[in-house]
Amino acid sequence: xxxxxxxxxxxxxxxxxxxxxxxxxxxxxxxxxxxxxxxxxxxxxxxxxxxxxxxxxxxxxxxxxxxxxxxxxxxxxxxxxxxxxxxxxxxxxxxxxxxxxxxxxxxxxxxxxxxxxxxxxxxxxxxxxxxxxxxxxxxxxxxxxxxxxxxxxxxxxxxxxxxxxxxxxxxxxxxxxxxxxxxxxxxxxxxxxxxxxxxxxxxxxxxxxxxxxxxxxxxxxxxxxxxxxxxxxxxxxxxxxxxxxxxxxxxxxxxxxxxxxxxxxxxxxxxxxxxxxxxxxxxxxxxxxxxxxxxxxxxxxxxxxxxxxxxxxxxxxxxxxxxxxxxxxxxxxxxxxxxxxxxxxxxxxxxxxxxxxxxxxxxxxxxxxxxxxxxxxxxxxxxxxxxxxxxxxxxxxxxxxxxxxxxxxxxxxxxxxxxxxxxxxxxxxxxxxxxxxxxxxxxxxxxxxxxxxxxxxxxxxxxxxxxxxxxxxxxxxxxxxxxxxxxxxxxxxxxxxxxxxxxxxxxxxxxxxxxxxxxxxxxxxxxxxxxxxxxxxxxxxxxxxxxxxxxx
Numbered sequence: 001x002x003x004x005x006x007x008x009x010x011x012x013x014x015x016x017x018x019x020x021x022x023x024x025x026x027x028x029x030x031x032x033x034x035x036x037x038x039x040x041x042x043x044x045x046x047x048x049x050x051x052x053x054x055x056x057x058x059x060x061x062x063x064x065x066x067x068x069x070x071x072x073x074x075x076x077x078x079x080x081x082x083x084x085x086x087x088x089x090x091x092x093x094x095x096x097x098x099x100x101x102x103x104x105x106x107x108x109x110x111x112x113x114x115x116x117x118x119x120x121x122x123x124x125x126x127x128x129x130x131x132x133x134x135x136x137x138x139x140x141x142x143x144x145x146x147x148x149x150x151x152x153x154x155x156x157x158x159x160x161x162x163x164x165x166x167x168x169x170x171x172x173x174x175x176x177x178x179x180x181x182x183x184x185x186x187x188x189x190x191x192x193x194x195x196x197x198x199x200x201x202x203x204x205x206x207x208x209x210x211x212x213x214x215x216x217x218x219x220x221x222x223x224x225x226x227x228x229x230x231x232x233x234x235x236x237x238x239x240x241x242x243x244x245x246x247x248x249x250x251x252x253x254x255x256x257x258x259x260x261x262x263x264x265x266x267x268x269x270x271x272x273x274x275x276x277x278x279x280x281x282x283x284x285x286x287x288x289x290x291x292x293x294x295x296x297x298x299x300x301x302x303x304x305x306x307x308x309x310x311x312x313x314x315x316x317x318x319x320x321x322x323x324x325x326x327x328x329x330x331x332x333x334x335x336x337x338x339x340x341x342x343x344x345x346x347x348x349x350x351x352x353x354x355x356x357x358x359x360x361x362x363x364x365x366x367x368x369x370x371x372x373x374x375x376x377x378x379x380x381x382x383x384x385x386x387x388x389x390x391x392x393x394x395x396x397x398x399x400x401x402x403x404x405x406x407x408x409x410x411x412x413x414x415x416x417x418x419x420x421x422x423x424x425x426x427x428x429x430x431x432x433x434x435x436x437x438x439x440x441x442x443x444x445x446x447x448x449x450x451x452x453x454x455x456x457x458x459x460x461x462x463x464x465x466x467x468x469x470x471x472x473x474x475x476x477x478x479x480x481x482x483x484x485x486x487x488x489x490x491x492x493x494x495x496x497x498x499x500x501x502x503x504x505x506x507x508x509x510x511x512x513x514x515x516x517x518x519x520x521x522x523x524x525x526x527x528x529x530x531x532x533x534x535x536x537x538x539x540x541x542x543x544x545x546x547x548x549x550x551x552x
Contacts, residue, residue: 025065025089030074032058032096035109038077046073065089068222069118069185081109086119118223121186125177132173139166175210182215188227195230196427201451201469201476204234233462237454240464241493241506244442244455248491250509253537253549255516260314261538261546268305269392270530270540271333273373277317278310278530278538279339280546281331303327307339307371312532314546320375325367332392332399334414337373340399342366342389345382363388363405368417381417385410391434395441395458402435402445404428409435409445411458423460427452429480430524438487446495448480453495467495473504473511483526490535496527503539503549514549 032055041062042049053060064087066072072087074094081096092115102108113119145151146159178187191211194200200207211231218224264280271279283305305328309318322328324343332340345365351358366386370378383389387405394400398420399412409423426433427449435445442463443456455464467476476482476497484496493506494514498521503514520527520541528540537549 025063026087027091028062028087028094029091030060030062030094030096032060032109034098035076035080035096040073040075040077042073042075043070045071046075052077068226069116076109081107081111083111083113085113086116086122088116088118090115090117092116092119118185121184122189124181124184125186125190128177128181129173136169137162137166139163139170142166178210179213182213183218185218185221185224187214188221188224191231192223192227195227195234195450197449203468204231204238204465206468207231208235234465237462237465239466240455241453241466242508243464244487244493245491245507248507250507250512251490251492251505251535252512252552253503253505253514254552255514256536256548256550257516258313259546259548261310261548262314262544264308264310264314264316264545266542267528267540267546268328269330270528270538271331271339271392272530272532272538273309273333273337274335274533275337276312276532276534278312278532278546279331279333280308280310280540281328281341282306282308283328303343305341307331307341307375309373310546312536314548318373318375320371322369322371324369326365329389330392330401332394334394338378339371339373340392340394340414341369341371342383342392342401343369344388366401366403368399368412370414379415383410383412383417384419385422388431390428390432393435393437395437398458400435400437400443402426402433404431404433407433409443421458421460423456426454432480432483432524432526434484434526434528436486439489442487444485444487444493446482446485448476448483451476451481453482453485453493473513477502479524484529486529486531486537488531488535488537489533492535494529494531494537496529496539498525498527499523501527503537515552517547517549518544520544520547 036056039053039055040049041051050064051062053062066087066089069086069088071084074083092113095112096109098109142159142163146156146163174190178190181187191207194202194207194210208231211228214224219228266282267280268283269281273279303324305322305324307320307322308316311317322341326343326345328341328343330342344363345367346361347364349360349362364387366383366389367380368383369380372378383401386401386403388403389401390404391402392400394414397414399414400409402409407426407428409426411420412418413420423443426445427447429449432448435443437443441458443458445454447454451469452465452467454462456462469475471477478497478499481497482495483498486494488494495504501517501520503517504511505514520539530538539547541547
């Protein structure tokens with residue numbers, strides 16, 4: 001490690017000198033041999049294109065403003081090279097040379113990037129990681145072996161144990177690296193990944209132990225500061241669930257076997273009317289959290305939806321069709337029983353990636369259609385700033401819509417759809433992002449990408465956070481959970497998990513499981529949840545229909 005530390009410090013000093021010379025922004029000077037064509041510069045893993053440059057003489061330049069280090073992608077239109085590195089507001093150089101005998105047909109060029117402090121920090125970490133991995137079993141070969149159908153149960157268990165040991169050793173390596181390279185700002189990225197993605201899921205207290213060794217001298221670095229701001233916010237709000245359930249008796253729930261809701265299949269989302277009737281958004285073609293995955297494409301039938309009104313016994317009392325301009329994805333009901341159907345608008349996009357051309361349907365906006373309880377359309381409007389209407393609720397005069405695409409929740413005027421405010425930086429996963437709003441205006445977001453529930457004021461200020469990744473009753477399990485959250489009229493809070501399905505009720509006594517719940521979905525699917533004024537719980541399963549849970 002001493003060798004790497006010495007190398008990094010020299011890069012660090014050089015980067016500081018370059019930063020002093022160039023305070024205006026990021027400037028990239030590039031050279032590329034034996035190449036003529038178009039090169040795309042983008043961020044967000046290629047989703048946001050910043051510029052396309054035609055290269056004819058083997059040189060190019062690109063400038064932008066990156067006040068916080070950001071991963072920049074440089075990609076040849078013909079697919080011959082694909083480069084990603086950390087750009088920041090300094091002068092950097094990128095030299096690209098053609099390989100004589102490329103091993104990968106989609107990476108025919110090599111590259112050398114110099115000049116960035118953060119990128120130098122990642123290079124230093126990657127070199128140390130490569131040395132460490134020489135001492136460890138190959139995790140990809142172990143994973144491949146774990147899928148071997150010829151393995152006995154004993155052999156499979158042994159492979160799984162080996163994979164677990166490799167994972168734990170990797171975590172210990174990262175912690176040790178941070179301790180021994182505390183002035184490398186890239187250490188903040190190692191912590192930030194665990195704060196924001198499903199590979200983490202630890203409590204804020206556990207993540208503080210990861211971050212504490214980072215040297216005080218670099219904590220004003222933009223990226224380091226960004227990470228610590230998030231961590232400190234988590235520390236300030238974590239474990240505040242007792243504020244929400246203080247004085248709430250220990251309610252216990254079970255599935256109601258007399259409920260007739262199993263006949264209502266393909267429910268996409270649920271809302272509740274003020275007379276305790278359930279409002280369900282359904283379709284004839286099935287549901288999935290990612291419509292692209294099921295090949296619906298431009299099929300007009302996929303845009304035909306149904307609104308069902310269902311009484312507390314599970315019988316349908318009213319239905320009406322909805323012809324949407326996109327894929328209807330969520331529904332909400334206001335105090336006058338007007339029904340708001342949110343549709344995700346899509347556009348066919350042609351994209352080139354490493355030389356391959358593909359087409360897909362991109363979520364590009366949200367349309368809201370408002371109906372009365374008779375099914376008569378009252379008005380419609382588009383919602384600015386949203387790509388995908390993942391979830392919806394109404395609080396007084398506000399229509400609230402969560403969006404996987406922008407990882408945010410927008411609040412709109414229910415009359416005209418004007419954007420009023422936004423809660424940013426939510427943590428979705430698997431095309432799922434749901435939330436709830438309590439009668440006193442507190443927003444609870446099921447941030448499954450970070451294995452927690454976060455509570456916010458309408459201003460966006462975080463006020464509570466609970467949950468972490470694990471297998472105990474107090475934890476959230478699987479690849480990412482919870483998928484839904486709800487505050488009941490009796491004061492209890494419920495969370496919904498998938499793979500396997502668990503419904504937990506939180507009271508002042510802690511968390512308890514709802515009795516009698518079967519598997520409601522297969523894999524990473526959303527499970528809509530709603531409750532009525534009597535605090536009965538309703539859940540939707542695409543195949544098993546509606547399930548009702550009542551207090552024992």
